[in-house]
Amino acid sequence: MLLKSEPSAIAAFLEDTSNLKSGWTPGVCFPETLEEIAALLREAHADGRRYTIAGNGTGTTGARIPFGDYVIAMQKLDRIDEVEVLGDDKAMLHVQGGALLQDVQAKAAAAGWFYPPDPTEKTCFIGSTISNNSTGSRSLKYGPTRNYVQALKIALPQGDILKIERGEHFADTEDRFTIDLPIAGRVTFRLPDYTMPKTSKHNAGYWSKPGMDLIDLFIGSEGTLGVILEATLLLRPAPESVIACLAWFQSEEELLDFVGKARTGSGGVSPRALELFDRRAQEFLRQSYPEIAQETAGAIYFEEETTADAEDTCLEAWLDLMEACGSPVEKSWAALDSEGLQKLREFRHQLPVLVNEWLSRQSESKVSTDMALPDERFAELFRLYRDACDREGFTYIIFGHIGNAHLHLNILPRNHEEFVRAKTLYRQLVSDVLAMGGTLSAEHGIGKLKSEYLVQMYGREGIMEMVRVKKAFDPYLTLNVGNMIPKEYFE
Numbered sequence: 001m002l003l004k005s006e007p008s009a010i011a012a013f014l015e016d017t018s019n020l021k022s023g024w025t026p027g028v029c030f031p032e033t034l035e036e037i038a039a040l041l042r043e044a045h046a047d048g049r050r051y052t053i054a055g056n057g058t059g060t061t062g063a064r065i066p067f068g069d070y071v072i073a074m075q076k077l078d079r080i081d082e083v084e085v086l087g088d089d090k091a092m093l094h095v096q097g098g099a100l101l102q103d104v105q106a107k108a109a110a111a112g113w114f115y116p117p118d119p120t121e122k123t124c125f126i127g128s129t130i131s132n133n134s135t136g137s138r139s140l141k142y143g144p145t146r147n148y149v150q151a152l153k154i155a156l157p158q159g160d161i162l163k164i165e166r167g168e169h170f171a172d173t174e175d176r177f178t179i180d181l182p183i184a185g186r187v188t189f190r191l192p193d194y195t196m197p198k199t200s201k202h203n204a205g206y207w208s209k210p211g212m213d214l215i216d217l218f219i220g221s222e223g224t225l226g227v228i229l230e231a232t233l234l235l236r237p238a239p240e241s242v243i244a245c246l247a248w249f250q251s252e253e254e255l256l257d258f259v260g261k262a263r264t265g266s267g268g269v270s271p272r273a274l275e276l277f278d279r280r281a282q283e284f285l286r287q288s289y290p291e292i293a294q295e296t297a298g299a300i301y302f303e304e305e306t307t308a309d310a311e312d313t314c315l316e317a318w319l320d321l322m323e324a325c326g327s328p329v330e331k332s333w334a335a336l337d338s339e340g341l342q343k344l345r346e347f348r349h350q351l352p353v354l355v356n357e358w359l360s361r362q363s364e365s366k367v368s369t370d371m372a373l374p375d376e377r378f379a380e381l382f383r384l385y386r387d388a389c390d391r392e393g394f395t396y397i398i399f400g401h402i403g404n405a406h407l408h409l410n411i412l413p414r415n416h417e418e419f420v421r422a423k424t425l426y427r428q429l430v431s432d433v434l435a436m437g438g439t440l441s442a443e444h445g446i447g448k449l450k451s452e453y454l455v456q457m458y459g460r461e462g463i464m465e466m467v468r469v470k471k472a473f474d475p476y477l478t479l480n481v482g483n484m485i486p487k488e489y490f491e
Helices: 007-014 034-047 103-112 126-133 252-264 279-284 311-324 337-358 375-392 416-435 451-473
Strands: 002-004 028-030 051-054 070-071 084-087 090-096 148-153 161-167 175-182 185-190 227-237 241-249 274-278 298-306 333-335 398-400 407-409
Touching: 007 028, 007 070, 028 298, 034 051, 034 126, 034 148, 034 227, 090 103, 090 126, 103 126, 103 451, 126 227, 161 175, 185 451, 227 337, 241 252, 241 311, 241 337, 252 274, 252 298, 252 311, 274 279, 274 375, 279 298, 298 311, 298 337, 337 398, 375 398, 375 416, 407 416, 416 451
Parallel strands: 028 070, 051 070
Antiparallel strands: 002 028, 084 090, 090 227, 148 161, 148 227, 175 185, 241 298, 241 333, 274 298, 274 398, 398 407
16 A cells, blocks of 8 residues: 655646645555455554545545545446446446546446436545435435335444445434444444434435435535445446437526426426526526527526437427526527437536636635525525625526536635625524525535535534434544544543
8 A cells, every 4th residue: 555745646646626725644544455444444543644535636625635544545446347237127237435526437338237326526426426415406306315225334444344235224213323343342322412404415414314224424524524435326226318408598587487387297298407507607507509599597407317209209398398487498408319409518517617717817716605405495496595695796606506506606706805805704604594594505415515514404402413323433533533523522
């Protein structure tokens, strides 16, 4: 196992897409086997070491950036096995935690299968997507990553390797688990006692539901309870055909009406994705797509799975719904084959590129949200963001997963004074969304950047419930300390 400490070798592990600065580490470990990771953790207390687990640098919350801890880099643990078919509608794929999401998806597709979770950044590690319970546009139909994790192999903070199969270990009637481990001995703990929001996307704090499966505690725990070494993933049959379309709207009211009807299947539609681009997002996109009409108030990108026989009927249902909601059908951009689908997806992914290019010419970083409300309140979230930013006079865009009432607001400060005001507004929006029954994070997690706001969501009592569970597995505070739970709560 390599241990690198020279500045040139560790520099890449001191950054991700969060813009969090000033991280440092004495060294980066590059294990090549599962046992090497377990050995590092087993010896950590005696060596006086703490470890931060490094994803592939695509995260937005600073979770992989160390502040004095050693780093465990996962990229050498990237094996992907062959697809195991279990029936006409079910297959499994066994992978190591450092495998890239895009490689996992490609392996499934080559065998005629489909791995539904689709975070935008395809070069993330699959272990990181499990640690963050990642979602994406297809979560409208398929839900989050946890729905597709059938088994895990985890290196626990004291060096045990725990294998968990879904359906084997459930909380008892007192919401308690008991696990007997070779090194740590008997670990007994009760689930965190707090109420989670009724949102369809949620990744803020430890999962907690009466009678829950133990595997779900580790999914979304951001590496604070163990290192995802291996996973067995559930695959679905690849859809025969997918249609996609970008529908333009001349008013925000018509756009929101369309979303409301599409979400509930009006006219027989059944979307797997419903994505918003507001008017200001279109202004950015017009730099690369000048054919975007000037008079549109926003656009909705949608996808639906279908078959060759039903494709015409499916498309007709969507066109009828668009017309009923005032969308100029003749101006829509439709894709009925893989090439057209890829072009529309490139359109979706161009927005953050253009935003980052704009920010590179500014002196301040963006202020962005990852919050969500219960699904039926999607319009309220849009209006909350829009009205607040218009009132403050900010440059901003709103885009994202409107079908799940999960929208990304990006405030783009033009100077430091605007940045300070944007941070103040962000804190107010957090308060507003939480008061409306929402979640602080729907897909990107908490990491280090948002831990103070997690306290706002659950209160001190809720954070101490997480500390209790963390210490049951990690009494010496070896692993990912500072992620999700603010460090001061361990003192």
